[in-house]
Amino acid sequence: MNPAESRPSSAPDTPPAPSTPGAQAVPDAPVRFGLHVPFRLRVLTALPFVLAAAVTPLLIALWSDRLPDPLATHFGLDGVPDGFTGPTAFAVLAAAVPLALGAAWTVFTHRSALWGAWLTSGLIGTLLGLVVRDNLDAATAADVRSPLSHLAIALGAGAVLALAGHGLSRLVPPEDATATGIRISPGAPRLDLGAGEAAGWSRATASAPLTALALLFLAGGVLAALLGPWPLLLLAVAVAVPGLALARVRVVVDRHGLTVRSTLFPRPRVHVPLAEITGADVREVRALREFGGWGYRVRAHRSGVVLRSGEALAVRRGNGREFVVTVPDAGTAAALLNTLAERDARL
Amino acid sequence: MLFRVDPASSVPLGDQIAACVRGALAxxxxxxxxxxxxxxxxADSLGVNVHTVLRGYQRLREEGLIELRRGRGAVVVPGAAAPDRARLVARLREAAAQARELGLTEEEFVELARTSLA
Incomplete structure (x- = not known):
């Protein structure tokens, strides 16, 4: 508590001030740097991971007299086990992995990504639970078989939970810059646009190193799968396909806001609605120093589609976060975005 | 590339879109x-009909500034001459507008263009 405020203020005409200790530390500045994530969103993000962490230990405790010791916990392509773990150790591991992932998701959560949390936890929880189910009533762990169809079951469960997560995100109010009362600063770049004039800005941008890296990864995965265990191919595909999709993107600024999407697929995309935007400008981005690499990067107070170091369009959002995308001619895009956001706020 | 169209203008929307591309190239x-x-x-960005945009793209194709290919969409013609060609087309359109103001017929304008080539 601020010492100046420690005296009892019982005067009835004082405006109701926020009483949380943190609130006094933030001055009444036009731009808030505090990262505001609704508590409800954090709970909804953590919830599926807690459930996923509980599944396997519960199953192991429930079936303790019907499971072999050790359990078969890792399987080859043919469904024959090639890895074994004690029940207690597996229960601890199966709880720790979703909890650790859940902690990371809860820190960096976002309303539009809530479905991802439910998808991830659904996949992991189902896969781990199915492993225990495979071990049920087996004489020894070596007799256990795990069909590949379990992957499809896990994907199905993940998809259903992703839909549920997407539905639940409606319980969280969207961030709205107009609701926070933040206006675009008068010094920000503007475009001279007539009252009835419609405008849009569109630009494709590509990263050659990222394309090369993704293709290299894919080739390496194929090679590794031919010589070694097949999951290496899955891993390579899981890294290379998003990498390829991110290597060529189209950035669009129009009456809907800012949209960044791959030129290969229409979804997923990054979209910042006009109503969430509190300002846009151009700045130089250093991929490694600021974002620790290339691609879609998430940091504590900013996220970005970073394809190179250099000119980038930077957008401040009503929740205090910044979104950047490296794109040429970003100055025009920033000016148009400020103009359109201001026009949108006036309506 | 910045696109801007004004529905209140007397210039057709498709032509306004074509002019944006010409200007951006120049x-x-x-x-x-x-x-x-x-x-x-x-079309969605600008809140206009798809056919309006396609009309603009078609005009650019006739002017030799873009290529339209099924599946690949519209691509600015490759080669270093494209910006100069865009400038030439823009100036020609200006000249045509001036000729129309002067009351020249199409034949008279084409004849005038031919004489200036000789």
Whole structure:
């Protein structure tokens, strides 16, 4: 508590001030740097991971007299086990992995990504639970078989939970810059646009190193799968396909806001609605120093589609976060975005 | 590339869109070989009909400034001459507008262009 405020203020005409200790530390500045994530969103993000962490230990405790010791916990392509773990150790591991992932998701959560949390936890929880189910009533762990169809079951469960997560995100109010009362600063770049004039800005941008890296990864995965265990191919595909999709993107600024999407697929995309935007400008981005690499990067107070170091369009959002995308001619895009956001706020 | 259209203007919307591409090519904000936004996407951005955008793209194709290919969409013609060609087309359109103001017929204008070539 601020010492100046420690005296009892019982005067009835004082405006109701926020009483949380943190609130006094933030001055009444036009731009808030505090990262505001609704508590409800954090709970909804953590919830599926807690459930996923509980599944396997519960199953192991429930079936303790019907499971072999050790359990078969890792399987080859043919469904024959090639890895074994004690029940207690597996229960601890199966709880720790979703909890650790859940902690990371809860820190960096976002309303539009809530479905991802439910998808991830659904996949992991189902896969781990199915492993225990495979071990049920087996004489020894070596007799256990795990069909590949379990992957499809896990994907199905993940998809259903992703839909549920997407539905639940409606319980969280969207961030709205107009609701926070933040206006675009008068010094920000503007475009001279007539009252009835419609405008849009569109630009494709590509990263050659990222394309090369993704293709290299894919080739390496194929090679590794031919010589070694097949999951290496899955891993390579899981890294290379998003990498390829991110290597060529189209950035669009129009009456809907800012949209960044791959030129290969229409979804997923990054979209910042006009109503969430509190300002846009151009700045130089250093991929490694600021974002620790290339691609879609998430940091504590900013996220970005970073394809190179250099000119980038930077957008401040009503929740205090910044979104950047490296794109040429970003100055025009920033000016148009400020103009359109201001026009949108006036309506 | 910046696109701006004014529905209140007497210039048809498709022509306004074509003029944006010509201008972007001339001032270097669009490069030879660059892909233009898909017609449907641009129509949604500007709040105009898809056919309006396609009319603009068709005009640019007739002027030899872009190539339209099924599946690949609209691409600015490759080669270093594209910006100069865009400038030439823009100036020609200006001249045509001036000729119309002077009351010249189509034949008279074409004849005038032919004499200036000789």
């Amino acid at each position: 001032d270097g904000s669009a490069a030879p070989g660059e892909r233009l936004p898909a017609a449907r996407e641009l």
